[in-house]
Amino acid sequence: MMEVLLRLLVTQVILLALATSFVSCYDPNPLQDFCVAASETNRVFVNGKFCKDPKSVTANDFSYSGLNIARNTTNFLGSNVTTVDVNKIPGLNTLGVSLARLDFAQGGQNPPHIHPRATEILVVTKGKLLVGFVSSNQDNNRLFYKVLKRGDVFVFPIGLIHFQMNVRRTRAVAFAGFGSQNPGTIRIADAVFGSNPSIPQEVLAKAFQLDVKLVRFLHIVFGPPLW
Incomplete structure (x- = not known):
């Protein structure tokens, strides 16, 4: 009798586990090899981009040229950010990554800003940068900062205010990767004032x-x- 009850109990546990897994299952990854962004469709919007017919996709949909070229930094901030997101490389659609080149003149800065949809990882390839981010109110708005030299890497968590500033008398260059095809940028001063x-x-x-x-x-x- 005890053996029968034990088997029934085990069966119920297994069925419950299967039912729970079926209810919570989902597709965490893309369901195809790629989804190259197509041209906008009038009056229809989606969370991302429409996909091209795979048969019309070419290697150019996955490529971008020019990040080796220094950008103009003769502006009041003394910096220039060249973003390579899904709008520059249509093949990034649904892949969850993008890239940027950051050029800094002497004393130039990328002022306090946030990326609402992505964590950022930055590597310095030339010069020295003072970088940092501020934690949330729940963490008492602590500032985490460091001076980076060539080859150093720093991570800025998603949604937190952060900045970069050139602290040398020469130009500085960095490259940043983002965990989104379209990370977005909100510069604090511009948004508030x-x-x-x-x-x-x-x-x-x-x-x-x-x-x-x-x-x-x-x-x-x-x-x-x-x-």
């Missing part, structure tokens, strides 16, 4: 403990051109 329409000045003045006149000035600096 340059939104369209503008965040009310009273909100920003209280949030940053600033005079309303200074907030008005920052709206002019970071906002869209007035002409």
